[in-house]
Amino acid sequence: MTFRPSITELAARARADLRMGLPVVLSGADGAALVLATETLSPERLQQVRELPGETVLVITARRAGTLKARAYDGDLARIPLPPTADIAWVQAVADPADDLVHPMKGPLLALRRGDSMLARLALGLLKSARLLPAAVVTGFADGAEFAGAQGLTLLRAEALRDTLGISSPLHEIVSASVPLAVSEAGRVHVFRPEDGSEEHYAIEIGKPVRGAPVLTRLHSACFTGDLLGSLKCDCGAQLRTALAQMGQEGSGMLLYLSQEGRGIGLANKMRAYSLQDQGFDTVEANHRLGFEDDERDFRIGANILKAMGFGAVRLLTNNPRKVEMMEKAGVRVAERVPLRVGETPENKTYLATKARKSGHFL
Numbered sequence: 001m002t003f004r005p006s007i008t009e010l011a012a013r014a015r016a017d018l019r020m021g022l023p024v025v026l027s028g029a030d031g032a033a034l035v036l037a038t039e040t041l042s043p044e045r046l047q048q049v050r051e052l053p054g055e056t057v058l059v060i061t062a063r064r065a066g067t068l069k070a071r072a073y074d075g076d077l078a079r080i081p082l083p084p085t086a087d088i089a090w091v092q093a094v095a096d097p098a099d100d101l102v103h104p105m106k107g108p109l110l111a112l113r114r115g116d117s118m119l120a121r122l123a124l125g126l127l128k129s130a131r132l133l134p135a136a137v138v139t140g141f142a143d144g145a146e147f148a149g150a151q152g153l154t155l156l157r158a159e160a161l162r163d164t165l166g167i168s169s170p171l172h173e174i175v176s177a178s179v180p181l182a183v184s185e186a187g188r189v190h191v192f193r194p195e196d197g198s199e200e201h202y203a204i205e206i207g208k209p210v211r212g213a214p215v216l217t218r219l220h221s222a223c224f225t226g227d228l229l230g231s232l233k234c235d236c237g238a239q240l241r242t243a244l245a246q247m248g249q250e251g252s253g254m255l256l257y258l259s260q261e262g263r264g265i266g267l268a269n270k271m272r273a274y275s276l277q278d279q280g281f282d283t284v285e286a287n288h289r290l291g292f293e294d295d296e297r298d299f300r301i302g303a304n305i306l307k308a309m310g311f312g313a314v315r316l317l318t319n320n321p322r323k324v325e326m327m328e329k330a331g332v333r334v335a336e337r338v339p340l341r342v343g344e345t346p347e348n349k350t351y352l353a354t355k356a357r358k359s360g361h362f363l
Contacts, residue, residue, distance in 0.1 A: 061078075
């Protein structure tokens with residue numbers, strides 16, 4: 001018998017540590033690395049890192065490197081050696097684009113070409129899964145297990161973590177209950193919890209949809225500002241209400257409410273992107289300046305929930321061709337794409353045009 005945590009449980013612990021500003025240790029076949037999130041890094045911990053004997057680098061994504069005119073020799077990321085004079089303000093200015101237009105000159109930033117970048121890549125993957133800015137301070141050293149044990153830090157084996165970050169975590173239905181809704185008194189909410197300790201997702205069943213026929217379905221990513229506050233910057237709230245109304249009119253449907261705020265980057269980073277939009281960048285440019293891709297969501301989550309509930313085919317309410325593609329790849333047949341063109345306002349007209357032009361949405 002053992003109570004030793006699995007790699008999934010250790011990864012969840014590591015995400016919590018990084019969000020609090022604690023370092024974690026990644027251990028690979030050729031060495032180890034101490035990893036800290038730049039977003040939660042303190043001046044005291046930065047000084048402690050400087051006192052370690054290994055080489056310290058600031059790891060940023062290729063998207064962020066492109067903004068800063070740094071070479072991403074590792075393809076999807078760049079490793080910037082930490083200058084001897086770099087303080088916490090410099091580190092966080094490289095990581096966070098908030099003041100790029102005020103202080104554009106941060107370099108020249110000379111990226112490393114030599115050495116293995118696997119641990120740096122895993123560090124960024126952990127930070128993204130923790131909904132933190134994808135930028136890390138990483139120090140290499142020889143014996144990760146000994147250092148982690150002496151300091152009481154979470155230790156993650158690189159090979160196991162790589163496999164864990166690359167999969168969609170299994171989901172389990174925790175509970176369901178009837179919830180009469182304005183669009184249908186026969187409403188039922190199902191709560192699904194991932195094994196990796198991340199946010200729960202919700203399936204809202206309207207009426208009694210037949211399992212053997214394509215069900216009218218909406219994969220809706222959570223949008224606090226649009227769904228709850230009625231924000232005019234996006235069309236999310238209007239899409240949510242219209243989808244529910246259409247399901248109510250037809251008598252049945254499935255609305256999957258997925259906890260993937262801000263196209264999967266989290267609410268804090270979404271607000272950072274909004275702040276960059278206030279500076280004149282469009283939604284895709286803002287994501288790239290932050291170090292994210294256009295869309296970080298995983299729609300396999302929705303497909304897995306549908307399959308767990310017995311649905312194999314859908315009539316998908318969406319303007320996003322990527323949703324159709326990912327559903328098909330995940331084993332759910334899309335019998336029909338049902339357009340959902342609602343919610344245009346003077347405030348979001350440019351945002352919608354960008355989605356159509358750069359993300360291929362049918363608008």
